[in-house]
Amino acid sequence: MRRNFEILGFAMSCFAVVTQLILMLHNREASLGETLLRFVGYFTILTNTLVALYFAVRVFGLKRRMWVLFHRRATPMALTAFILVVGLVYQVALRKIWNPTGLQMIVDELLHTIVPVFMYVYWLMFQARNLVMWQELRSWLLFPVLYLGWVLLRGYYSGFYPYPFLNMDQLGTGTLVLNISMVLALMLLVMAALYFLGKLLRPKQ
Template identity: 50%
Template sequence: MKKNIELFASIIVWFAVLAQFYLMIINRQAGIIETIVRFFSFFTILTNTLVALYFTSKAFKLKKFPFSIFHNTGALTAITTFILIVGLVYQIALRGIWQPTGFQYLIDELLHSIVPLWVLIYWFMNVAKFDLKFKSVSYWILYPICYLLFVLIRGHFSGFYPYPFLNISIIGYLDTFQNIGLIIFLFLFILALLVFLGKKLPRNRGIESNTN
């Protein structure tokens, strides 16, 4: 049953990511190479890809590098934190300025609402005690830090920023770094909340997750 859930999840998330790639290519406003780079400049895309890789590694029991990182302690809690940030930032900061329709609306809801909720439920049902230590998830903070550095440095030279709240050229350095501070605070808050809630769960939940 658990394997079927992971397989279904991997299919859905891969579908959403690839469909968004298709939509961005056919509606591109720049060259192919630049469009591909911009596609992978979105935290939403990178994080949903992480989710897809996680479920793929679990469903097919892939344990060799690079899939081995998804079997390390703290991986599930860290990825759940990141995808929840995707969902919350979208609902709070982006939904009001972006009204997609048709197929784009479906893909947007998958990437920003359905997948985060799905991962949260999966985490609730499968998180294990060893996944609930700050030390085991600390190295994952390199992911958002490297992402922010990449976006800001590339944006400085290219003029493209994937999100309005990171657009230094429009809102300035002060507001941008205030927004980054809020995002980091949100990351730490969600992580602490998950650790707190996870420790309240019955200890038999997720006990098999370290053997998958």
């Protein structure tokens, strides 16, 4: 059953990321290089890609030496926290600003709703009871911090911001700092919630 979950998780997340790339390239309004940079500039894409790679490691038995990050104890919990934040932020702040149709709608739901829920269910069923130290989990916060730094630096020079709540040109410094603080606080809150849920579900020694 677990392997079937992992195969399905890999298939869904991989299809969603690859198809989104194809759609962006097909509808691009910038050069190929700029379009690819914009594609990897979305936290949604990066997080779904990490989820796809995690499931790929499990499905194909990829070697620990080359894929050590995806063999660490804290990785499933961290990825679950990040993909849940992707879903939560989309539902609250982004869903209302556009109305995709056709294949784009399917991909959109996969990236922001179906894969996040699926990853949470997978973690709850197969990973939640594994021992994870808070120090291991906390180190994953470097990922969103580095992402935000890159997005803001690139946006400053290119004028492109992947999300409206990170648009420094339109929001101003005060609102931007508030938005970033809220997103990081949400990530920490979700991560902490999963950590304590895992402790509750773990069998008593």
